[in-house]
Amino acid sequence: MDRDEFTTFYTTTFHRLVGQLYAMTGDQAEAQDAVQEAFVRAWSRHGRFNRDGAPESWIRTTAWRIAVSRWRRRRDGGRLMRLAAPAETVPGPTPDRVAFTEALRKVPAEQRRAIVLYHLCDLTIDQIAAETGVPAGTVKARLARGRAALTPYLRETAASLTIE
Amino acid sequence: MSDLNDQLMHLATDAAGRARPAAVTEVIRRGNRRRTRTITQRSVSGLCALGIGAAAILSTMAGQHSTGQAPAASGSGTKLTTITEHTTSPGWNMTTTVTYRDERNGRIQIYSLTFSGWSKLGLKRPADATISASRLYSNKASIAVIQMKVKGTHDFSGELSPSLIKSFNSNRGFAATEIVTINLPVPNLDKISGKHASSGSFTTGLVLI
Numbered sequence: 376m377d378r379d380e381f382t383t384f385y386t387t388t389f390h391r392l393v394g395q396l397y398a399m400t401g402d403q404a405e406a407q408d409a410v411q412e413a414f415v416r417a418w419s420r421h422g423r424f425n426r427d428g429a430p431e432s433w434i435r436t437t438a439w440r441i442a443v444s445r446w447r448r449r450r451d452g453g454r455l456m457r458l459a460a461p462a463e464t465v466p467g468p469t470p471d472r473v474a475f476t477e478a479l480r481k482v483p484a485e486q487r488r489a490i491v492l493y494h495l496c497d498l499t500i501d502q503i504a505a506e507t508g509v510p511a512g513t514v515k516a517r518l519a520r521g522r523a524a525l526t527p528y529l530r531e532t533a534a535s536l537t538i539e
Numbered sequence: 540m541s542d543l544n545d546q547l548m549h550l551a552t553d554a555a556g557r558a559r560p561a562a563v564t565e566v567i568r569r570g571n572r573r574r575t576r577t578i579t580q581r582s583v584s585g586l587c588a589l590g591i592g593a594a595a596i597l598s599t600m601a602g603q604h605s606t607g608q609a610p611a612a613s614g615s616g617t618k619l620t621t622i623t624e625h626t627t628s629p630g631w632n633m634t635t636t637v638t639y640r641d642e643r644n645g646r647i648q649i650y651s652l653t654f655s656g657w658s659k660l661g662l663k664r665p666a667d668a669t670i671s672a673s674r675l676y677s678n679k680a681s682i683a684v685i686q687m688k689v690k691g692t693h694d695f696s697g698e699l700s701p702s703l704i705k706s707f708n709s710n711r712g713f714a715a716t717e718i719v720t721i722n723l724p725v726p727n728l729d730k731i732s733g734k735h736a737s738s739g740s741f742t743t744g745l746v747l748i
Contacts, residue, residue, distance in 0.1 A: 378567065381563070381567070382563045385560070385563050385566060386560075386563065389558065389560040390555035390556070390558045390560070391551075391555055393554055393555055393558035394550075394551030394552060394553075394554045394555035394558070395551055397550065397551060397554030397555075398547050398550050398551045398554070403554055403557060403558075406554060406558075407558050407559070407560075410558075411560070411561055411566070414566050414570075415566055415569040415570045415573060416570070416573065417570070418566060418567050418569075418570025418571070419569075419570040419571070419573040419574040419577065420574070421570070475546045475550070476550065479550075490543070490547070491547060491551075494543050494544045494547050495544070495547040495548060495551055522543065525543065
C-alpha cells in the first residue's frame, strides 16, 4: 500500500472504525486513540499489513488489542466499562440510548466485541472467528450471552434476534 | 431504533461523527518514526552483543593497526588508517580489511573495504554480503545497509566497489566509533559448531576508531 492508497484508506475508514471501536470499548477518546495508533502501526509496516487483503480488519483488530492492552495497564480491579467515560459524554442522548449504552458497558468485553462485529460490522460467524481467533462455536456462545444480557434494554425480544 | 442493529448503528454513527482524525501526514510521520525505532532497536540489540566481541578483538589488535600516507587529494592532513580483523571460528574464518580516514569532524571516509575467508560449508548462492551499521545522533537513528556480491563459496571474497564507496561517503558515511558488521548468509549453519554459528550467517564486526 503506497502513500496515496494509505491516505485514501485512512480518510475513508477512520470515522467508521472509531464508531466500531467505540461500540466495543464504550470510550470515545480511547476508541479514537486506539484507531489512530493502529493506523500509525499500519503505516510503519505498510509493506506487510495488507498481505491478506483485509486492511480494515487489521486496523480494527490492532485497535482492539491496543485498547485492551491500555485497559490492562491501568486496570485497578475494575472492569473496562467502569473506567470508561460516563454516558453524558454522548451529546443529547435519549433515555433509551443511555440505557442501551449502559447495558452495553456491562456486557463482558469479548461478548461486546462479538456483538459489534456481527451486528455493526456485518461479519459472518466464520469471519468473526477468524478475526478474534476463537472457534465459531465460541463466537455463537458469546453472541447469545451478549444478546441475552442486552435483551431487557431492547424493545424487541431476544427471540427476534437469530444467529445465522 | 429498537433493535440491536439500529441501536449499535446509531451509537457508532454518533461516535464516528465526533471523531477527529489527525492529519494523514502526521500519521505517516509517526509511522515512519516508529519503523525507524523498531529497526534501530533490533539492530542495536544485535550490535551491542557483537560490539562487545568486536571491542575485545580490536583492543588486542590495537597494535596491529597500520597507517599509510594520505592520498594526494587529501586536504585535511589526516592519515589513512587500516584495520584488519581476523575472525576465526570452527568451520570458517574471515579476514576483513577496512581503510578509512577520520575527517576529525566525527565522520569517517571509507577508502576500501575487502574481506576474504574460508568456510567448511559453502555460502548461499547467489550470495550477498551485507554491511550494516547503526548509530544514534540527536535522538535520531541512522541505519546503513549495503549489499556486496561475494565471489566463491568455500574460498570466498568480496569488496565494496569504488562506486558504492563514493556514493556512500557522499550520502551518509560512517561515524567515528560506529560499529560496522559484515554478514555472510550460510545455509545449514547448525552443522558448524561455534559461538558465531547461531544466526544463519557469518558475522564479523569492526569499530572504526
